[in-house]
Amino acid sequence: QVQLKETGPGLVQPTQTLSITCTVSGFSLTSYYMQWVRQTPGKGLEWMGFIRSGGSTEYNSEFKSRLSISRDTSKNQVFLKMNSLKTEDTGVYYCARAYWFDYWGQGVMVTVSS
Amino acid sequence: DIVMTQGALPNPVPSGESVSITCRSSKSLLYSDGKTYLNWYLQRPGQSPQLLIYWMSTRASGVSDRFSGSGSGTDFTLKISGVEAEDVGVYYCQQGLEFPFTFGSGTKLEIK
Numbered sequence: 001q002v003q004l005k006e007t008g009p010g011l012v013q014p015t016q017t018l019s020i021t022c023t024v025s026g027f028s029l030t031s032y033y034m035q036w037v038r039q040t041p042g043k044g045l046e047w048m049g050f051i052r053s054g055g056s057t058e059y060n061s062e063f064k065s066r067l068s069i070s071r072d073t074s075k076n077q078v079f080l081k082m083n084s085l086k087t088e089d090t091g092v093y094y095c096a097r098a099y100w101f102d103y104w105g106q107g108v109m110v111t112v113s114s
Numbered sequence: 115d116i117v118m119t120q121g122a123l124p125n126p127v128p129s130g131e132s133v134s135i136t137c138r139s140s141k142s143l144l145y146s147d148g149k150t151y152l153n154w155y156l157q158r159p160g161q162s163p164q165l166l167i168y169w170m171s172t173r174a175s176g177v178s179d180r181f182s183g184s185g186s187g188t189d190f191t192l193k194i195s196g197v198e199a200e201d202v203g204v205y206y207c208q209q210g211l212e213f214p215f216t217f218g219s220g221t222k223l224e225i226k
Contacts, residue, residue: 045163045206047215060214094162099210100153102174104162 002026004095004105011111012085020108022078022095029053029071032098034078036069039107040091050099051078085112116141116209118218126226127197135192135221137207142187143170151210154183154192157220158203166205167192197225 008020022034036048049059051069059067068081078095092107121136135154143151150170155163165174167183170190180195194201204220 044219045208045217047208047217058213062214100165100168100174101155101163101208102165102168104164107162 002097002103004097004103006093006095006105006108008093008108008110010109011113013114014085014087014112016085017081017083018085018089018093018110018112020080020093020095020110022080022105024076024078024095024097027097029073029076029078034069034071035096035098035101036078036080037094037096037101037104038089038091039094040088042088048080087112115214116143116212116216118207118209118216120205120207120218120221123221123223125222125224127223128226129198130196132193132195133197133223135194135205135223137185137190137192137218139188139190139209141211143209143211144187145211150185150187152183152185152190153208153210154181155206155208156201156203157206158200161203163206168210194223197223199225201225 003025006022033050035050039045049069051057057069066083071078090112092109094107095105097103117140119138152170154167157163166177166181171183182193184191204222206220207218
């Protein structure tokens with residue numbers, strides 16, 4: 001069955017880089033878009049960006065200058081990297097499948113604090 | 115950016131009653147392919163969002179037929195026919211027409 005699971009650090013210091021991995025099973029990354037969405041107390045659900053089945057990416061301009069999405073199809077993994085973290089980046093980060101977000105991971109809570 | 119505005123519910127709602135959740139977009143979500151790029155999600159307490167409806171009115175796989183979506187290009191409704199305890203949570207609409215994709219602020223459903 002389709003499964004997605006995010007893994008990442010629970011705590012990141014301000015100005016540092018966040019790295020989250022989404023490991024999927026039950027489908028191929030070469031057949032589906034993979035999305036990243038975060039949920040913060042300040043802004044609710046925010047779309048961050050996606051990587052297409054062909055490997056190209058699209059980003060929310062809100063994050064574009066500091067966000068990178070990539071993947072390793074051989075490992076069934078999608079990666080989110082965001083630099084220059086601020087306290088406002090504290091929240092839950094989700095990966096989701098497909099253009100219409102049909103499956104979501106459990107999310108990973110990230111706290112940005114010194 | 116397209117702004118998504120959701121209405122509130124008169125919580126708590128009696129079990130078995132039908133409710134309609136509204137969502138309005140600042141721009142028509144009807145695309146030239148004839149599809150309206152509006153999705154609905156439910157986030158139960160402590161869980162991730164789950165897809166209920168896509169393309170405004172198409173139920174996602176495994177979703178109860180108590181859930182139905184309708185609307186025009188800018189005004190949308192999610193109807194729940196006969197609310198049950200498992201329907202408790204926050205409902206979100208989301209537009210998939212333009213980047214950046216945007217979500218509404220959510221509508222909370224509580225059941226009496």
